[in-house]
Every structure is written in C-alpha cells, then in structure tokens.
Amino acid sequence: MKNRYIASFEAAQIASIEVPAFRAGDTLRLGVEIKEGEKKRVQTFEGVVIGRSGNGVDATFTIRKLGANNIGVERIFPLYCESLKAIEVLRRGDVRRAKLNYLRALKGKAAKIRELKR
Numbered sequence: 001m002k003n004r005y006i007a008s009f010e011a012a013q014i015a016s017i018e019v020p021a022f023r024a025g026d027t028l029r030l031g032v033e034i035k036e037g038e039k040k041r042v043q044t045f046e047g048v049v050i051g052r053s054g055n056g057v058d059a060t061f062t063i064r065k066l067g068a069n070n071i072g073v074e075r076i077f078p079l080y081c082e083s084l085k086a087i088e089v090l091r092r093g094d095v096r097r098a099k100l101n102y103l104r105a106l107k108g109k110a111a112k113i114r115e116l117k118r
Contacts, residue, residue, distance in 0.1 A: 010057040013080055014057060019080075020089050022061075024049050024095055024100050025048065026091065027048050027090045027113075028063060028087060028090065029044055029046045029090055030044065030045045030086065031086035032044075032084060032085070033082075033084075042086075045063065046065060047063040047065030048064055048093065050063065050074065050101065057080055060077060060079060061076070061079060062074055092115065094113070094114040094115060094116040094117070
C-alpha cells in the first residue's frame with residue numbers, strides 16, 4: 001500500500017512521458033542522452049528487448065545488441081528515465097515468452113527473431 005501523495009506524484013511523472021507499447025522480442029532504437037564533461041549528446045542504442053519488469057515508475061526493460069566483434073551488450077533502462085530522449089519501435093517480434101534469456105547463448109541466424117505478421 002503506497003502513500004497517496006507518493007502515488008499521485010508517480011502518476012504525474014508517468015503522465016508527462018509518452019512511451020510506445022512494446023514487449024519482449026521487439027527491436028527498439030533508443031536515443032540516450034550522454035553527458036561528457038560540459039557537453040551533452042544523444043547516442044542511439046538499437047537492440048532486441050529481452051524482457052520487461054516492474055510496474056509504474058519502477059518499470060525497467062533490458063535490451064541486448066551485438067557490439068563490435070560479435071560481443072553481446074545488454075543494458076537495463078528505467079522506462080521513465082530523463083536520459084531516454086526517444087523510444088522508437090522498429091520491428092515487432094513473434095515470440096512466446098516474456099523473458100528471452102535464451103538469446104544469450106545463441107549466435108548468428110539462430111538468434112534471429114521472426115517478425116510478427118499482422
């Protein structure tokens with residue numbers, strides 16, 4: 001049971017940020033603000049959503065991409081974070097699970113996710 005003041009504050013935070021609907025298996029392109037000294041810039045991070053967890057303001061999601069030399073890079077982002085400037089859904093994935101942790105062990109075409117047909 002949350003305090004009603006905290007709940008109203010969190011509801012105001014959620015209402016101020018527009019988040020597209022996505023789930024595990026989708027490919028996202030994120031615009032992440034990075035601060036380097038005095039300068040700020042937006043860097044893109046593109047990968048497959050492995051899973052989502054939490055709800056409300058505490059919601060997070062994990063994204064995995066293949067970096068240089070085919071090394072897997074995973075990042076956990078809070079859904080309502082000020083450093084996230086843009087969330088763009090590139091592809092919808094056709095998966096049957098909520099958490100795609102098995103992708104960590106797969107390489108090449110085996111790690112490919114079918115696109116959801118509408």
